[in-house]
Amino acid sequence: MSETLWLVVPAAGQGRRMGAEIPKQYLSIDGRPVLAHTLARLYQAFPASRLCLCLDIEGSSFDPAWVPFAGWRRVTGGAERVDSVIHALEAIAGEAADDDLVLVHDAARPCVTVDDLQRLVTCLADDPVGGLLATRVADTMKRDDGEGRVAATQPRSDLWHALTPQGFRYGLLRRALRHARAGGIAVTDEASAVEALGLSPQLVPGRRDNLKITHPEDLALAALVLSAQAAIPSTKTTIQPC
Secondary structure, eight states: OOOOEEEEEEEOOOOGGGOOSSOGGGSEETTEEHHHHHHHHHHHHOTTSEEEEEEOSSOTTOOGGGOOOSSEEEEEOOSSHHHHHHHHHHHTTTTOOTTOEEEEOOTTOTTOOHHHHHHHHHHHTTOSSOEEEEEEOOSOEEEEOSSSSEEEEEOOTTOEEEEEEEEEEHHHHHHHHHHHHHTTOOOSSHHHHHHTTTOOOEEEEOOTTOOOOOSHHHHHHHHHHHHHHHHSOOOOOOOOOO
């Protein structure tokens, strides 16, 4: 039996840093909500995958018409991102096999490319741990002293920006998140939970325009990125080596 690819999209956050009246995943880019753009991009890459969409219990701004997947379910989101992901994994416990690959992707990352999505899955096909899209840090990194002044300049040669999706086998991811929660370990992303087990996820280089909409100016930037991506003719490319 072939493995099932599961997509988990936590979309229950309130996005308070945006300062908007509605959560950022429901804000509009070219007449469509951010969440609709994100789901459409995931569907382009993996139309046969199974989607778990984690939404606020009220979810009054959500429209099921935005979901292009035939196989999908709505899952009640949690107080934090990690809670939403755990809820999703619990919801599919009776269907998912331990070896099924689970990709977790931010609802507010509508600019991830199909090439990067498919390359991530290809790179993780035989990886015993799993991994994530990431980009090498390009800017000089400063550590502050707690009072708004530079305490040190950090070497950037081995620093990466963690992106999403992040992909791990169902059984491993569920165990990692349970372990982190039981141990009171702060989980900022799925990879950090897996790292807490003593494992080293694979860093899969991705595009820098896979931005996360977090601040007000990011919405306009995402619109420009989507427009630029749409202007580039779609061609069949060879998946780059991992």
